[in-house]
Amino acid sequence: MKPGKGGQTMSDFKPFIPPERTIAEFSLKANVLGAIFGIIFGASTVYLALRAGLTVSASIPIAVLAIAVFKKLGKSTILENNIVQTIGSAGESVAAGVVFTIPALTFLTGGDQYFQYFHIFTVALVGGILGVLFMIPLRRSLIVKEHHVLPYPEGTACAEVLVAGEKGGNLAKLVFSGLWVSIGYKFLMSIFGLWKDAPSFATSKLSQYPNASITSEITPEYLGVGYIIGPLGAARIVAASVLSCLVLIPLITVFGDGLQQVLLPSWQGLLIKDMTPMEIYKGYVRYIGAGAVAAGGLFTLIRTIPTIISAFRDSFRDLRKGRGEGGMLRTERDIPMNYVVIGAIALALIMSLLPQLPGTFPSTLIMSVLIVVFGFFFVTVSSRIVGIIGSSSNPISGMTIATLMATCLIFVMLGWTGESHQATALIVGAVVCIAAANAGATSQDLKTGYIVGATPYKQQIGLIIGVLASVAVIGLTLFLLHTSPLGPIGSEKLAAPQATLMATIIKGLLAQELPWGLVIAGMMIAAVIELCGVRSLPVAVGVYLPISTTFPIFIGGMMAALVNFISKKKEESEISPGMLYSTGLVAGGSLAGIAIAVLAGVGEGKFATLLNFGERYNLVGGLGPYADVVSVAAFALLCAILVKTAIKKTRV
Numbered sequence: 345m346k347p348g349k350g351g352q353t354m355s356d357f358k359p360f361i362p363p364e365r366t367i368a369e370f371s372l373k374a375n376v377l378g379a380i381f382g383i384i385f386g387a388s389t390v391y392l393a394l395r396a397g398l399t400v401s402a403s404i405p406i407a408v409l410a411i412a413v414f415k416k417l418g419k420s421t422i423l424e425n426n427i428v429q430t431i432g433s434a435g436e437s438v439a440a441g442v443v444f445t446i447p448a449l450t451f452l453t454g455g456d457q458y459f460q461y462f463h464i465f466t467v468a469l470v471g472g473i474l475g476v477l478f479m480i481p482l483r484r485s486l487i488v489k490e491h492h493v494l495p496y497p498e499g500t501a502c503a504e505v506l507v508a509g510e511k512g513g514n515l516a517k518l519v520f521s522g523l524w525v526s527i528g529y530k531f532l533m534s535i536f537g538l539w540k541d542a543p544s545f546a547t548s549k550l551s552q553y554p555n556a557s558i559t560s561e562i563t564p565e566y567l568g569v570g571y572i573i574g575p576l577g578a579a580r581i582v583a584a585s586v587l588s589c590l591v592l593i594p595l596i597t598v599f600g601d602g603l604q605q606v607l608l609p610s611w612q613g614l615l616i617k618d619m620t621p622m623e624i625y626k627g628y629v630r631y632i633g634a635g636a637v638a639a640g641g642l643f644t645l646i647r648t649i650p651t652i653i654s655a656f657r658d659s660f661r662d663l664r665k666g667r668g669e670g671g672m673l674r675t676e677r678d679i680p681m682n683y684v685v686i687g688a689i690a691l692a693l694i695m696s697l698l699p700q701l702p703g704t705f706p707s708t709l710i711m712s713v714l715i716v717v718f719g720f721f722f723v724t725v726s727s728r729i730v731g732i733i734g735s736s737s738n739p740i741s742g743m744t745i746a747t748l749m750a751t752c753l754i755f756v757m758l759g760w761t762g763e764s765h766q767a768t769a770l771i772v773g774a775v776v777c778i779a780a781a782n783a784g785a786t787s788q789d790l791k792t793g794y795i796v797g798a799t800p801y802k803q804q805i806g807l808i809i810g811v812l813a814s815v816a817v818i819g820l821t822l823f824l825l826h827t828s829p830l831g832p833i834g835s836e837k838l839a840a841p842q843a844t845l846m847a848t849i850i851k852g853l854l855a856q857e858l859p860w861g862l863v864i865a866g867m868m869i870a871a872v873i874e875l876c877g878v879r880s881l882p883v884a885v886g887v888y889l890p891i892s893t894t895f896p897i898f899i900g901g902m903m904a905a906l907v908n909f910i911s912k913k914k915e916e917s918e919i920s921p922g923m924l925y926s927t928g929l930v931a932g933g934s935l936a937g938i939a940i941a942v943l944a945g946v947g948e949g950k951f952a953t954l955l956n957f958g959e960r961y962n963l964v965g966g967l968g969p970y971a972d973v974v975s976v977a978a979f980a981l982l983c984a985i986l987v988k989t990a991i992k993k994t995r996v
Contacts, residue, residue, distance in 0.1 A: 449767060469815050474778075537963065585895070696708045925986060
């Protein structure tokens, strides 16, 4: 047998629940609760990804919440808790893939007609299920045979949480406390209007340093995201926003102030001297950001080429060796391969034949072929990469960019360069993105199940149920936010940076609409960052995000650094008090944001206006220049509560 870490062999591994033991697992209550969590975290991920361009893993918080809920409802087994987190986590991964791509339809010529609930539902469903199906034949090689080689960090941590839950503990209290504090804070700020939600500072356009601005949306979800990704990740994200808002925009203002003619691409034909900082960003800086992100994604993909090659080679080798090895133990039973093949073919036919999707035959047939080919390839890559470096470092953006570029080049070779083919190319990238994202989460879930002794085929069915439950609300949430006062998608409050990039790439390749000078300048910025020894993709994404989003994320990262300094630790575990409390902040803030969007739309916003005491009694306006101080003080209090919670000892 192949030795693993610590001299162990594959045969040494014993799951927490032995394969010979049968306990409650795929119960009705586990399925229902998992579907509910999938819907909740799917909707909150849509909100967070549209606003911040980021997502956080949902497996661990769902596992913690499952344990807590079942303790209130009655006894449950560790395998039931595992099914809950398996079903629930599918909502987060599918939603991430959808939001990173589908909103790009609103930026493409003629794409609006396909930005409809049915289209979003279909694409999300196909991508999500393909991610599960393609992972099934890989489970034995990646999860079982390489158990001691591929750690799958999130999956292993989630298994530790489930085992800890069997032994007792109060981890869930931290998640719930963060959730309720976040909801309360958000409602006091955004509904009751007791303080400003975005204190700001800007220099005059007539100063020596014009149009430099710092704005911070002091929301609990951004604070929580920053704490979770840590000080280094938060610093890299804010760095690009600093470059954008405090370097590029002032420079463009200085050099363009004297121009008497429009400098293309401009924004709505305005002279630079007449532009606001946001208009300069939309007219020039975002194209620089597009080049930086595209290059960063490709650099990431190139860096992982050895892993990609070995992943594909090793997976196919293990598949050939594993033919006919159908073990009868409970922990070895997968969904049969014939169902996998039939399911993949059926989904491809659906994409080819549905008249509501973009394109006509035979372009839809080619679209389906590209989806299956690229989908299987990047599912394989994604599954192995997350096993090595975790889901948070999975280069999904790079895979999607590569898919879009390859698809667009194929379309160009076929002469399909018209605007009508833009949406078709996007659909290919969207399905592949969703499949790869869900495959990464599926791999982590199957790793968790392998450690605790779950039944694989029950988990795989659970993952499909999670996809079905979440896709039903993902489209609705997108539409709600798009039509809410926060919208439309692409506005400052719903920047959708990843989707904006995808649209820019497609239009640039198929319609030749890119200002290549600005794009290449962005690519060179990414190259400089790489030469400095820093991964360029997370930095480059920050160019697409307004500093109002990245600065509070940075503050969250600094709070994590402060906690590490006080506790004298280099970094926190994923089940530490600070991490769990921050997860609650993210979930609570996102859910409150969706609720606020709903309230703002009820009765044309009259109900929300009635509750807005700040506006009715001029509480903020009456403070004048001190309004920003009050807002900063409220956010500082939220930060203090987070730090106090994070440093206290919690029984696990």
